[in-house]
Amino acid sequence: MNRDNTYKRTNSQSLGEVIQQYIKNSGIQPKLDEATIIEKWEEIVGKMIAKHTIDLYIKNKKLFIKFDSSALRQEVHYAKSKLLENVNNAVEHNAIFEIVLL
Numbered sequence: 001m002n003r004d005n006t007y008k009r010t011n012s013q014s015l016g017e018v019i020q021q022y023i024k025n026s027g028i029q030p031k032l033d034e035a036t037i038i039e040k041w042e043e044i045v046g047k048m049i050a051k052h053t054i055d056l057y058i059k060n061k062k063l064f065i066k067f068d069s070s071a072l073r074q075e076v077h078y079a080k081s082k083l084l085e086n087v088n089n090a091v092e093h094n095a096i097f098e099i100v101l102l
Helices: 015-026 027-038 041-045 047-051 069-079 080-091
Strands: 053-060 062-067 098-101
Touching: 015 080, 027 041, 027 053, 027 080, 027 098, 041 047, 041 053, 041 080, 047 053, 062 069, 069 080, 069 098
Parallel strands: 062 098
Antiparallel strands: 053 062
16 A cells, blocks of 8 residues: 555645635634624724723624713714724724724
8 A cells, every 4th residue: 555645635725724714604704803803902992992992893894882982982983994994904804894983
């Protein structure tokens, strides 16, 4: 028996590629994105904004953010496009298409 042919690869995908394909096909990517955004929230927005964030969740590619201060919500409203860019950079793809301030 020729050992070289016993375990011959038929597909040249790396383990990372297989895992990414599974994540894409299984539909768990949005939950992974949400977990990543929550974990990196302070890094994305800074300590002050993170401290005043009450709730943060994703639904239908929209990021919903609730603050404990209406003045802060108004400030963030003016910077929504930059925040959207920073959030998508944190997850390394366009996971969010809209930000909704509550």
